[in-house]
Amino acid sequence: MDPANPVRPVNDAQLSRVQRWVVSVLAVTTILHLSVGLVVAAYFLAPDDRVSQIGLCAIAAAFGVIAVAVGLVIHRQRVLSPWLLLGLLPGVVGVALVVR
Numbered sequence: 001m002d003p004a005n006p007v008r009p010v011n012d013a014q015l016s017r018v019q020r021w022v023v024s025v026l027a028v029t030t031i032l033h034l035s036v037g038l039v040v041a042a043y044f045l046a047p048d049d050r051v052s053q054i055g056l057c058a059i060a061a062a063f064g065v066i067a068v069a070v071g072l073v074i075h076r077q078r079v080l081s082p083w084l085l086l087g088l089l090p091g092v093v094g095v096a097l098v099v100r
Contacts (some may be wrong), residue, residue, distance in 0.1 A: 024074040031067035032090065035060045039094035053098040061091020 042056035065087035069079050 020074055024071045027074065028067045028071045031063055031070060035063040035067065035090040038063065039090055039097070042094050043097050050098070054095060057091045057094035057098060059091075060094050061088045064088060064090045 038056050038060035042053040042060070045053050045056070065084050068084050068087035072079050072081065072083060
């Protein structure tokens with residue numbers, strides 16, 4: 001490999017699009033793991049501690065919204081969009097698991 005004569009240019013548009021997708025998938029997946037971990041922690045708390053369980057689910061929902069917002073920012077989309085509602089899903093599922 002000759003650095004003076006690269007096979008493809010470094011600023012290739014296709015390459016930057018792939019890089020954007022890889023970074024967004026990694027960021028969103030990492031933040032969603034945190035969100036789901038908070039839901040699991042809420043599920044395994046003592047059943048008589050409802051306030052803490054619902055609080056952890058609310059924090060999980062907030063991190064879910066942050067995860068979706070990060071993905072939108074990386075893809076240079078508007079942050080305020082209906083997609084942010086998808087971020088509430090971990091918190092809603094957590095509350096449904098905790099309350100029953």
